[in-house]
Amino acid sequence: MAERVLIVEDEILVALEIEQIVQDAGLDVIAIAADRTEALAAASRCDIALVDLNLRDGPTGPGIGMELARRHHVRVIYVTANPAQIGPASNVAIGCVTKPFDAQCISAALKLAVAKDFHPEDIAVSGFTPFPAAPGAWRGAESRR
Template structure:
């Protein structure tokens, strides 16, 4: 494993998605990009259980318990220091202040974009600077 692979392997990815097929696809993309998936959450409650194990989270807006994605994103970022990107087909639903959430990508997201977002988040978490990948909206 090269240095990048070792570095990426240290990141623990939480997928917050209620559609089982989409979650499985994202899990495959994350794993094939060299990252470890700590779990898939489909609600606020399941995200709370997995939060202590995550360093990065990909969070949908609409989940099993309603449009709780933004609340989950803030919880993960504020309480656990997780680097969060929203992944949603409904970007217009994000109207709350997500000051600690890093950004957003729209569904359907190309596997290469998800991999690039994970690389960008890893760099940010390490204190580095980089340009967000094309297709990612960064929150100011």
Template sequence: MSARILIIEDEFLVALDMQVGLEDAGHEVVGVGDDWTSAMQLARLNPSVALVDVNLCDGATGPSIGAWLGQEIGCTVIFVTANPRQIDKPIPGALGIMIKPVDSRQVVEAVEFAVAARIGQTTPTPPPCLMLLNA
């Protein structure tokens, strides 16, 4: 099942690797942003899943962006970060955290788990690369 994915990542090569891997797996990447402003603009494209880094061009805004995307847009958020300790409180709509470095295969596995979770068809365990929040 394909999904509409939003990538919020300020490292160009990391974002490109995610985008190529997801598109190769049949998902639609609706956009790539690197800060609050671009996230707000791209959210108009109705993503179902967002991959969000914590530290972006405008600072450590990822948790706030993730909360906004989860609450206001209703998409499932997966944080992809080298700084998981910065996610220090529950965030509505956030499914889990992937710790960088990650490869495109892991990103696809996590997104496909998120899509299944959105429609109530989760597998018994998440992929090893995804740490569930609030689990």
């Protein structure tokens, strides 16, 4: 069964580009959400979430990521032009893809998200920053597999 991915992005063209990259990586996109309400409505159906920080309802991305990870055991990857805005929410995420991104960067982040073992040194792609706290942050997701 392919991993199920939620894309939390309010710019539809960016969301569609990410959707194509996710599908090309062999994963299933279960929803595109433009705000907190839509993202949390899809939370129980996803394994991985690609989350922008600034959405239709404001700078809610970090809070969404924290809730997805802590309450729903979703593996979170932030996708943003403003990585400094992530703050403490980085503790629950695998890493951050910096906008503008390319397909290789998103693919590398997804590869890490589906890996059984977390080895950030194995992923060296410009534009992707793995977070050191990630191993403890997403191991609970294995219970959903």
